[in-house]
Amino acid sequence: xxxxxxxxxxxxxxxxxxxxxxxxxxxxxxxxxxxxxxxxxxxxxxxxxxxxxxxxxxxxxxxxxxxxxxxxxxxxxxxxxxxxxxxxxxxxxxxxxxxxxxxxxxxxxxx
Amino acid sequence: xxxxxxxxxxxxxxxxxxxxxxxxxxxxxxxxxxxxxxxxxxxxxxxxxxxxxxxxxxxxxxxxxxxxxxxxxxxxxxxxxxxxxxxxxxxxxxxxxxxxxxxxxxxxxxxxxxxxx
Numbered sequence: 001x002x003x004x005x006x007x008x009x010x011x012x013x014x015x016x017x018x019x020x021x022x023x024x025x026x027x028x029x030x031x032x033x034x035x036x037x038x039x040x041x042x043x044x045x046x047x048x049x050x051x052x053x054x055x056x057x058x059x060x061x062x063x064x065x066x067x068x069x070x071x072x073x074x075x076x077x078x079x080x081x082x083x084x085x086x087x088x089x090x091x092x093x094x095x096x097x098x099x100x101x102x103x104x105x106x107x108x109x110x111x
Numbered sequence: 112x113x114x115x116x117x118x119x120x121x122x123x124x125x126x127x128x129x130x131x132x133x134x135x136x137x138x139x140x141x142x143x144x145x146x147x148x149x150x151x152x153x154x155x156x157x158x159x160x161x162x163x164x165x166x167x168x169x170x171x172x173x174x175x176x177x178x179x180x181x182x183x184x185x186x187x188x189x190x191x192x193x194x195x196x197x198x199x200x201x202x203x204x205x206x207x208x209x210x211x212x213x214x215x216x217x218x219x220x221x222x223x224x225x226x227x228x
Contacts, residue, residue: 034216043117043204043219044155087154097208098145099175103154 002027002108004090006102013109021073021086021105029093033071035064036087038104044087054078078109112140112210117220123223124195124227132190132223134205141207144188146180149202161188195227 036044050066063074089101114137145154161167161182179191
């Protein structure tokens with residue numbers, strides 16, 4: 001059964017304090033590893049798609065990387081507006097291209 | 112582009128009544144729509160997958176007679192929570208793959224907060 005596990009569950013950072021979020025996955029025939037940002041009471045907002053081990057993508061203070069078993073979301077010099085829940089999801093070779101999410105990491109960045 | 116409009120954004124209903132949630136793809140055709148449920152401080156749990164013109168596929172443990180899904184057109188999918196009870200109170204979100212396949216990602220609706228009293 002496909003599974004996505006995220007850690008830590010919650011993370012508190014000071015503004016400017018860089019860190020990484022982890023996403024471990026066991027997804028049969030991975031077709032894409034996705035990162036989303038979700039603010040309270042809203043739908044997820046797309047950040048990145050990674051397809052193969054070794055791939056990296058960047059957007060502003062965020063950088064996502066992928067290995068055969070894990071993905072990391074690196075946050076460099078975070079700001080309070082980066083506070084949100086970050087969701088990792090995997091799409092495998094199962095039917096209908098469904099996306100299975102991990103439990104998420106709740107990030108709080110304090111001034 | 113690739114916007115999914117979800118309505119209502121919140122709804123309060125009495126126990127035993129039914130509630131319908133709509134998701135419309137505004138600028139693309141959504142042949143598939145995924146329906147998720149999210150409890151407070153928890154992740155998105157996939158409930159079912161709907162495909163235009165065919166029966167929905169439900170995840171294990173999801174009652175198909177309670178959560179009725181209809182995908183009658185390429186731009187509209189609906190989720191009806193029948194005979195709602197307080198334990199059905201949750202945040203429901205729909206999602207559709209963008210045109211072109213998995214590589215183009217998934218677009219999400221803004222969610223519906225259901226409260227059953």
